[in-house]
């Protein structure tokens with residue numbers, strides 16, 4: 424019940440146990456096409472440029488930054504917590520210039536501020552997370568598209584810990600690149616990262632002056648393998664598709680489609696409400712007070728004065744086999760993090776988390792004031 428990986432849906436694990444197909448065999452291409460369709464649904468896009476990156480969320484983060492930005496170009500990064508810092512580090516290693524929009528931990532940036540920054544700096548790309556799992560905030564994204572087109576900026580969004588748990592609309596919000604991770608709200612094992620590009624982003628990759636500095640993460644080649652440029656460009660052997668892992672993602676996307684996104688979002692919200700009703704009864708408080716900035720898939724909970732956060736987490740693991748994570752980066756020791764994600768977003772798990780908090784706080788002699 425931390426910020427991921429969560430438990431995988433057993434259906435996904437079963438799908439991964441099926442016999443292998445060849446990564447260049449037509450039946451496997453059909454499976455890849457179905458995954459592309461499932462990704463169009465989960466990202467809410469009609470763009471045909473969807474695929475899985477063979478790697479975790481970080482691989483997709485790196486692919487985004489190094490395919491859409493070239494040496495000397497400017498990347499504007501919204502830094503809510505650790506993820507903005509990492510994207511910036513990946514960019515800098517390739518000679519991309521970086522500017523930050525800094526945010527206090529637990530806060531988000533108003534759209535108007537982002538628009539003003541785009542007009543001032545006219546960056547090649549804006550990078551932001553939708554959900555920041557290090558601080559527990561949900562960055563609003565709607566309303567940027569028009570300005571981004573004016574300033575020639577590509578909009579890139581990390582939805583690793585939010586996709587499937589809270590609404591996201593690629594087409595409606597005018598996003599140019601989005602990626603996620605398999606192991607959070609999609610309830611598959613880690614190892615593949617869903618990605619989608621707009622036509623504008625695909626054109627930007629094609630218009631590069633220099634080849635992508637990473638062969639493995641070159642989106643023009645990955646896209647060709649996923650059939651983006653058929654029939655003109657046949658599918659090349661770029662790397663061996665992750666056959667079993669992709670069976671699993673196909674099943675995970677089928678689960679999403681069966682449930683329907685609105686029902687998934689409603690389930691995550693209902694289970695999160697139940698979590699907070701219980702936590703508040705115990706006397707615990709939200710780190711993100713503002714409702715408009717609150718991310719319900721990764722909940723940051725303030726560690727009260729006099730309580731040892733790590734000790735409570737250890738107690739939860741020993742007694743309940745339940746993971747309650749600590750803070751990351753500047754919030755280490757200051758918050759706990761509880762994930763309400765995917766297959767684990769069920770009332771029975773919330774009850775276990777609440778029991779672990781209750782017992783853990785009592786064991787340390789802490790009482791609600």
Ligand SMILES: *Cc1c(COP(=O)(O)O)cnc(C)c1O
Nearest residue numbers: 479480481506554556583584604
């Ligand atoms: C978990 C997470 C990542 C990193 O994903 P990995 O699969 O660990 O590489 C990136 N961004 C966000 C917002 C995350 O929550």
